[in-house]
Amino acid sequence: SQKIEQNSEALNIQEGKTATLTCNYTNYSPAYLQWYRQDPGRGPVFLLLIRENEKEKRKERLKVTFDTTLKQSLFHITASQPADSATYLCALDRTGANNLFFGTGTRLTVIP
Amino acid sequence: GAVVSQHPSRVICKSGTSVKIECRSLDFQATTMFWYRQFPKQSLMLMATSNEGSKATYEQGVEKDKFLINHASLTLSTLTVTSAHPEDSSFYICSARDRGLAGWSQYFGPGTRLLVL
Numbered sequence: 484s485q486k487i488e489q490n491s492e493a494l495n496i497q498e499g500k501t502a503t504l505t506c507n508y509t510n511y512s513p514a515y516l517q518w519y520r521q522d523p524g525r526g527p528v529f530l531l532l533i534r535e536n537e538k539e540k541r542k543e544r545l546k547v548t549f550d551t552t553l554k555q556s557l558f559h560i561t562a563s564q565p566a567d568s569a570t571y572l573c574a575l576d577r578t579g580a581n582n583l584f585f586g587t588g589t590r591l592t593v594i595p
Numbered sequence: 596g597a598v599v600s601q602h603p604s605r606v607i608c609k610s611g612t613s614v615k616i617e618c619r620s621l622d623f624q625a626t627t628m629f630w631y632r633q634f635p636k637q638s639l640m641l642m643a644t645s646n647e648g649s650k651a652t653y654e655q656g657v658e659k660d661k662f663l664i665n666h667a668s669l670t671l672s673t674l675t676v677t678s679a680h681p682e683d684s685s686f687y688i689c690s691a692r693d694r695g696l697a698g699w700s701q702y703f704g705p706g707t708r709l710l711v712l
Contacts, residue, residue: 517701526601526688526703527639572638574701582629583701587638 485510487586489573495592496563504558504589506573513575516549516556521570521588530571531558563593597623597693601704608679609712616674616707618689624669625691629701630662633686645672679711 519527574583598621631639651664663675690703
């Protein structure tokens with residue numbers, strides 16, 4: 484069955500360092516992959532979308548890579564700040580369906 | 596980016612009552628909206644896909660008679676939890692899809708916290 488795994492439930496890093504979050508998937512051939520940020524008690528906020536034919540996408544301090552051979556996406560936050568603390572979700576379009584399938588998320592804490 | 600609103604943000608009700616949650620796309624037209632449910636420390640679980648002017652498509656295990664969805668216009672979808680019970684207490688989130696240059700993006704509402712006593 485189709486599966487998405489975000490390998491760390493929680494990740495703590497020091498302010499200023501680069502946070503790297505991982506999303507692995509199996510039994511999928513997604514056309515694109517998305518990353519979202521979710522704060523407690525709030526809905527997810529869209530951050531970045533990367534298509535299957537793109538290797539890397541950047542937006543300000545964010546960088547996403549997409550390796551369809553490894554079936555993996557990496558999400559990087561450079562020069563991390565305490566305000567970056569949140570849960571980050573990766574999501575894939577479900578095969579043959581018009582909707583997204585979400586990973587369980589990684590809760591990032593940036594320590595001042 | 597696109598804005599999706601939800602109302603109410605929080606509701607407490609007695610067991611057996613029905614609760615309606617509204618989801619609106621404020622600055623774009625959404626032919627498709629989605630309803631998710633999220634339990635504490637878990638990911639979003641898709642409940643149903645709502646298409647404007649037609650019946651919603653429910654995910655396996657979601658009772659369509661209990662979770663009534665109406666998508667009457669391109670900017671409004673409603674979810675009614677009928678005869679709510681304590682186990683229906685959860686965080687309900689709607690989202691709407693908007694097509695941009697890079698492909699489909701999904702924008703989420705702020706969520707509705709439902710507590711059934």
